[in-house]
Amino acid sequence: MKPGKLILASALLAMASVPAVQAEEAYLNYKSYCMQCHGMHGKGDGVNVPAMNVQPRDHSDNKYMMTRTNTDIYKAIKFGGPAVNKSVKMPAWGDTFTEEELQEMVGHIRTLCCEKELIRGVNFK
Amino acid sequence: MKRFLLSMVAAVVISPVLASAGEDGPTILDTRCAYCHNLKGPAPQTIHDLWKRDAPDLFYAGNKFRREWLVSWLQKPVRIRPAGVNYLRTINSTPHQEGKDGKKYDVLWGAVLKPLVHETLTAPEAELVADSLMKLRAGDELVSGMMVDKSKTVTLDQGEVLIDKVYGCQSCHQIEPGYGGYTGPELYTAGRRLQPEFMLSYIKRPKNWDPKIWMPNGNVKPEDLQKIVNYLILLSKENFDEAR
Numbered sequence: 524m525k526p527g528k529l530i531l532a533s534a535l536l537a538m539a540s541v542p543a544v545q546a547e548e549a550y551l552n553y554k555s556y557c558m559q560c561h562g563m564h565g566k567g568d569g570v571n572v573p574a575m576n577v578q579p580r581d582h583s584d585n586k587y588m589m590t591r592t593n594t595d596i597y598k599a600i601k602f603g604g605p606a607v608n609k610s611v612k613m614p615a616w617g618d619t620f621t622e623e624e625l626q627e628m629v630g631h632i633r634t635l636c637c638e639k640e641l642i643r644g645v646n647f648k
Numbered sequence: 649m650k651r652f653l654l655s656m657v658a659a660v661v662i663s664p665v666l667a668s669a670g671e672d673g674p675t676i677l678d679t680r681c682a683y684c685h686n687l688k689g690p691a692p693q694t695i696h697d698l699w700k701r702d703a704p705d706l707f708y709a710g711n712k713f714r715r716e717w718l719v720s721w722l723q724k725p726v727r728i729r730p731a732g733v734n735y736l737r738t739i740n741s742t743p744h745q746e747g748k749d750g751k752k753y754d755v756l757w758g759a760v761l762k763p764l765v766h767e768t769l770t771a772p773e774a775e776l777v778a779d780s781l782m783k784l785r786a787g788d789e790l791v792s793g794m795m796v797d798k799s800k801t802v803t804l805d806q807g808e809v810l811i812d813k814v815y816g817c818q819s820c821h822q823i824e825p826g827y828g829g830y831t832g833p834e835l836y837t838a839g840r841r842l843q844p845e846f847m848l849s850y851i852k853r854p855k856n857w858d859p860k861i862w863m864p865n866g867n868v869k870p871e872d873l874q875k876i877v878n879y880l881i882l883l884s885k886e887n888f889d890e891a892r
Contacts, residue, residue, distance in 0.1 A: 551696075552695060555699070555860075556862050556864075558739070558754075559820060559829070559830075559831040559862070563740075568741075568751065568752060568753045568754060570735075570739045570754040570830055570831065571820055571830055572753050573753055574818070574827070574828050574830070576812075610816070611814065611815065611816045612816040612819050615864060615865070615866075616864055617865075618855060618864065618865035619855065
């Protein structure tokens with residue numbers, strides 16, 4: 524491999540690997556904090572759900588999730604359900620996550636609902 | 649020779665018993681508790697560290713527990729968190745359990761389906777260990793200034809409304825056996841287990857005690873905070889043994 528190509532390749536690799544680490548953190552955060560209600564695979568089927576009188580959102584529900592902007596999702600996580608006219612059963616995680624973690628979590632939820640649209644480059648606002 | 653061997657075996661079997669009879673509280677903590685419990689702090693600072701935790705942190709046990717509860721629990725340990733201390737290890741998405749509506753949900757599995765595995769202490773040992781635990785007070789600053797206002801009383805029904813409808817605690821916590829979520833510790837014994845000042849401080853901001861814990865800050869209003877703690881104390885006086 525020519526030196527030029529090597530530099531280009533390593534630069535690309537560096538660019539690609541940063542989001543990968545973030546994605547892993549967001550996945551782990553989702554598994555740690557959200558999974559208990561939203562389920563291991565984000566289908567709204569968490570272990571606590573049979574005990575709840577409000578059903579958590581199914582994050583793999585593409586049709587519904589496409590009607591939500593990234594701002595809506597961000598607000599729901601940071602300030603809790605009531606901030607987006609939803610249930611108090613969705614707590615506010617603003618004191619738990621950093622600003623960066625909140626942004627990454629929105630990104631992670633998009634991978635659960637809207638992978639095709641992500642690939643197409645849809646602007647979720 | 650046989651007699652010699654027998655006496656050797658007997659010595660090996662009996663000696664720990666004899667030794668433990670003379671153990672003091674700190675020695676029991678070091679030799680039998682520290683393997684799973686963190687007695688020195690600090691609490692896990694990253695989510696990776698949190699998942700490595702095997703048992704509740706005890707370095708602020710003196711700020712957290714009521715001594716009389718410790719003494720009795722240590723002699724007859726039972727599970728307090730239905731999904732265990734670390735629920736990533738105890739929740740499985742297959743096989744699913746069927747809900748009332750035919751929908752499928754994640755299930756508890758593994759160790760939490762069996763009785764709790766924990767050291768069981770004798771009555772004198774439990775007294776010694778409780779004394780030692782009550783001296784672990786890394787959270788003194790966090791409970792200073794916390795005081796229960798007994799005038800903010802609630803009935804069981806009003807308390808349940810706060811826990812279920814207003815703050816949504818019941819999604820993770822049970823307010824009677826089998827009634828509520830699995831991933832948090834049971835609330836119906838909280839008033840017996842915990843010091844009121846600890847409950848006030850912990851509910852106010854769980855992160856102060858445990859930086860990465862999955863219990864969110866519910867932004868509980870000061871008046872409601874008092875009502876919730878009074879409710880938990882009232883609730884713990886109910887007899888739930890029949891419901892178990």
